[in-house]
Amino acid sequence: MTNQLGTLEELPKDYLRALNDLSVAPLWPFLRAALPFDFPSRATVPFIWRYKDIRGHLMRAGELTPMEKAERRVLVLSNPGIGLEKLMATPTIYAGLQLILPGETAEPHRHTPSAIRFVIEGDGGFTIVNGEKCPMEKGDLILTPSGTWHEHWHAGKNPVVWLDALDLPVIGSLEVSYVVEGKRQAINNAADRSQTAYRRSGLVPYASLGKHRADYPLIRFPWREVRESLVSLAAGSGPKDPVHLAYVNPETGGECLPILGFSAQMLRAGEEVAPPRRSSSAIMHVIEGAGQSEIDGKTIEWTEGDTISVPTYARIRHRAASGKPAFVFHVDDAPLHRKIGIYEELVD
Numbered sequence: 001m002t003n004q005l006g007t008l009e010e011l012p013k014d015y016l017r018a019l020n021d022l023s024v025a026p027l028w029p030f031l032r033a034a035l036p037f038d039f040p041s042r043a044t045v046p047f048i049w050r051y052k053d054i055r056g057h058l059m060r061a062g063e064l065t066p067m068e069k070a071e072r073r074v075l076v077l078s079n080p081g082i083g084l085e086k087l088m089a090t091p092t093i094y095a096g097l098q099l100i101l102p103g104e105t106a107e108p109h110r111h112t113p114s115a116i117r118f119v120i121e122g123d124g125g126f127t128i129v130n131g132e133k134c135p136m137e138k139g140d141l142i143l144t145p146s147g148t149w150h151e152h153w154h155a156g157k158n159p160v161v162w163l164d165a166l167d168l169p170v171i172g173s174l175e176v177s178y179v180v181e182g183k184r185q186a187i188n189n190a191a192d193r194s195q196t197a198y199r200r201s202g203l204v205p206y207a208s209l210g211k212h213r214a215d216y217p218l219i220r221f222p223w224r225e226v227r228e229s230l231v232s233l234a235a236g237s238g239p240k241d242p243v244h245l246a247y248v249n250p251e252t253g254g255e256c257l258p259i260l261g262f263s264a265q266m267l268r269a270g271e272e273v274a275p276p277r278r279s280s281s282a283i284m285h286v287i288e289g290a291g292q293s294e295i296d297g298k299t300i301e302w303t304e305g306d307t308i309s310v311p312t313y314a315r316i317r318h319r320a321a322s323g324k325p326a327f328v329f330h331v332d333d334a335p336l337h338r339k340i341g342i343y344e345e346l347v348d
């Protein structure tokens, strides 16, 4: 084990030039940066994007840039430690706030990155995913897995805003990110299938038994039901038990998308929780309530609508304000970490 690796400066200029001409690089000057001892180096910083600061600028984008010129009208939550133009909230998570105004549509397309929408405000928006019409109510989670057609509509009266999260940094780094445009979809359900075929956990359509399991059977997870489930779970558990539910594929019980994972957590009024340090990076979005988090020594006060980045292996403590519970939505890259065998949790 050594920190005394040779540097570029130690090498003769003509040698470096000869290597350079051949597009060859010596490993040793760069090895420690690529493979540090004991703990990874991280560009991602803990950061909060406050909804109250950004909302006005998003509305202004609605005046400045028509849909035809935007394709998707989004302000991207770019981690300042990584660089704003990289469009990354964390090493694996793209996140943005998308605005759609009454009467507007975001045209159909499908792409290799998988996406989710998490609704922040407004009524009357809907997303059609492979023909399934999904209403968008505050707090609803809607999946648009890799390759699924999707388009957004707005039949309501007020602006609709949602949080987009995509695995774009991963798909981009694999050099396989692309989009295909398509025709408007015929709607093939009256009520959305997510609310009929998979109405309740523990019950799946009989015909699905013994068959190849659907990759993405459930597309919309209504917040009303997730919230009720969290409140019931809190009532049925001890005062210190975590109240944290993962969104899963109802046919497999596994994570609903291959790279990013989604969960919702209730923090009881005044409660403080200290999860283990996880290898996964994450964003945390405040659905309801207020509180503060300490992330790698940085104290962040949050309230409804805010979104926070959490670096890999971060030391975290969350505290809900007293008076009422807080509800938060998490996006993390733990599904990818588990698949490639790098997921770990450390307890100090």
Ligand code: 1HN
Pocket: 072, 074, 096, 098, 106, 111, 115, 150, 152, 164, 166, 168
């Ligand atoms: C996308 O397709 C949407 O469909 C939103 O609403 C944000 C960011 C990058 C790439 C594709 C959407 C996106 C996106």
